[in-house]
Amino acid sequence: MYFDSWQQAWEMAGHGPYVWGAISICLLLFIWLPVRELIAQRQLLRREQRRQQLLSQQASMGNT
Amino acid sequence: MWSWFHKWGSPKWFYGMAGRCLPWVAVATLLCWGIGLGWGLLVAPMDFRQGNSFRIIYVHVPVAVVSLAGYYLMAIAAAIHLVWRMKLADMALKSAALIGAALTFLALVTGAIWGKPTWGTWWVWDARITSMLVLFLIYMGIVLLYEALADRPEQASRVCAILALVGTVNIPIIYKSVDWWYSLHQPATIRFTGAPSMDPSMFYPLLWCIVACYLMYGTLMMLYVRGEILRREIRTQWLQDIVRGMR
Amino acid sequence: MHPLRKQRLWVVVFIVAFSSLAVALVMMALRENINLFYPPEKVLAGEAPVGKMIRIGGMVREGSVIREAGSLRVRFDVTDFKGTVPVVYEGILPDLFGEGQGVVTQGKLVDGVFEASEVLAKHDENYMPPELIDAMGPDHPGPKKKAP
Numbered sequence: 001m002y003f004d005s006w007q008q009a010w011e012m013a014g015h016g017p018y019v020w021g022a023i024s025i026c027l028l029l030f031i032w033l034p035v036r037e038l039i040a041q042r043q044l045l046r047r048e049q050r051r052q053q054l055l056s057q058q059a060s061m062g063n064t
Numbered sequence: 065m066w067s068w069f070h071k072w073g074s075p076k077w078f079y080g081m082a083g084r085c086l087p088w089v090a091v092a093t094l095l096c097w098g099i100g101l102g103w104g105l106l107v108a109p110m111d112f113r114q115g116n117s118f119r120i121i122y123v124h125v126p127v128a129v130v131s132l133a134g135y136y137l138m139a140i141a142a143a144i145h146l147v148w149r150m151k152l153a154d155m156a157l158k159s160a161a162l163i164g165a166a167l168t169f170l171a172l173v174t175g176a177i178w179g180k181p182t183w184g185t186w187w188v189w190d191a192r193i194t195s196m197l198v199l200f201l202i203y204m205g206i207v208l209l210y211e212a213l214a215d216r217p218e219q220a221s222r223v224c225a226i227l228a229l230v231g232t233v234n235i236p237i238i239y240k241s242v243d244w245w246y247s248l249h250q251p252a253t254i255r256f257t258g259a260p261s262m263d264p265s266m267f268y269p270l271l272w273c274i275v276a277c278y279l280m281y282g283t284l285m286m287l288y289v290r291g292e293i294l295r296r297e298i299r300t301q302w303l304q305d306i307v308r309g310m311r
Numbered sequence: 312m313h314p315l316r317k318q319r320l321w322v323v324v325f326i327v328a329f330s331s332l333a334v335a336l337v338m339m340a341l342r343e344n345i346n347l348f349y350p351p352e353k354v355l356a357g358e359a360p361v362g363k364m365i366r367i368g369g370m371v372r373e374g375s376v377i378r379e380a381g382s383l384r385v386r387f388d389v390t391d392f393k394g395t396v397p398v399v400y401e402g403i404l405p406d407l408f409g410e411g412q413g414v415v416t417q418g419k420l421v422d423g424v425f426e427a428s429e430v431l432a433k434h435d436e437n438y439m440p441p442e443l444i445d446a447m448g449p450d451h452p453g454p455k456k457k458a459p
Contacts, residue, residue, distance in 0.1 A: 001106050002108060012115075015116040015117040015181055018117050018120065025173055026123045026127065030280065033284055034090075034284060040291060041294055045307060048307045110440065110441065111440070181405075182407055189347075191346075229327055237338075244345075246350065247346075248347055253436045261437045261438070262438040
């Protein structure tokens with residue numbers, strides 16, 4: 001490690017807020033982009049599954 | 065050649081292919097980001113003039129590079145969609161616009177954060193920064209047009225494709241802005257010809273970060289295009305079969 | 312290729328060509344205005360407006376920085392090695408400001424002296440660890456020793 005301690009790596013001789021601020025904004029967006037899409041896709045698939053179940057139930061009720 | 069082209073035009077083929085590739089590319093993305101950022105932020109030496117604030121380069125340059133490279137992909141998708149009316153190209157266009165907007169936004173924000181300690185200002189209306197802002201506005205314009213014309217998808221995709229093509233003009237301007245005009249932004253550190261004007265101990269982690277960002281772009285594109293396929297084609301037989309198989 | 316597709320391809324080519332041409336013309340017209348700053352050479356040649364807000368940019372000439380005691384007032388010369396403009400400024404300078412470093416400053420040209428209201432540091436595209444600069448010897452522009 002270039003720094004002598006984690007404390008120093010965090011402070012970066014006064015530039016810590018700039019560097020870690022920039023990094024955390026990026027990481028936040030890097031995580032949010034796939035997560036929101038994954039949640040949306042899962043919801044869509046769930047909804048479709050429920051619709052299929054409903055349809056097959058109606059079909060079986062119609063048969064009896 | 066044409067069979068390859070038709071394969072890429074098939075949402076079903078892409079959905080399956082992307083689904084198989086996604087986990088691997090995602091893991092590679094995480095690995096490369098981990099190596100690049102860990103190395104760049106904690107191991108690489110600081111710059112003799114800028115001190116530690118130069119470390120913002122490890123996110124700023126990758127997102128800026130990929131936001132520009134992503135525009136080429138989007139413009140090509142737009143051209144393919146306009147000429148061949150390929151559905152998958154339209155989906156790629158829509159996905160690339162959103163991801164590109166996010167990356168350009170990050171390039172602008174990290175640039176502003178970097179500018180404060182080095183230049184002494186968050187923002188300056190110089191050619192490079194302003195043309196990047198125009199890039200962000202074009203990306204956002206496409207994203208918003210798709211939203212606004214959601215009830216007329218045919219028209220939306222055509223209008224967006226034309227906007228994407230017109231916006232292509234901006235890309236060479238961004239690249240050359242620091243050479244054509246007097247600007248506050250420094251010229252490129254990495255050049256196609258000649259060695260980078262950066263010490264190897266700082267340059268290697270930057271390379272890892274750039275590779276990581278490209279891989280991340282690939283991951284996000286596959287994920288988002290798959291999502292578009294789901295949203296638009298959920299009632300097709302092959303997707304209904306997949307949903308049935310999930311139980 | 313299908314004639315309809317061929318026609319659409321031409322439309323695509325036309326859109327790109329036409330918008331490129333339009334933007335190129337606009338940029339030709341704005342060529343000077345897109346520049347963020349004037350180099351000292353152009354200021355001395357009388358190409359920069361006098362008494363109006365402009366930016367000038369160049370190097371801070373070695374040995375030209377004079378800080379006035381007891382105030383934030385500072386004088387320095389901005390040079391591009393073809394011309395030199397004296398600058399006066401009162402305020403806080405950015406960290407990277409220094410002799411032999413790039414600078415962009417905003418202000419007004421009054422009687423041949425540039426009265427700056429804002430000073431920005433311009434750095435170059437070179438990145439080096441301080442250890443390497445030290446190893447290169449005292450002639451190299453090394454890192455400024457700063458109090459923590």
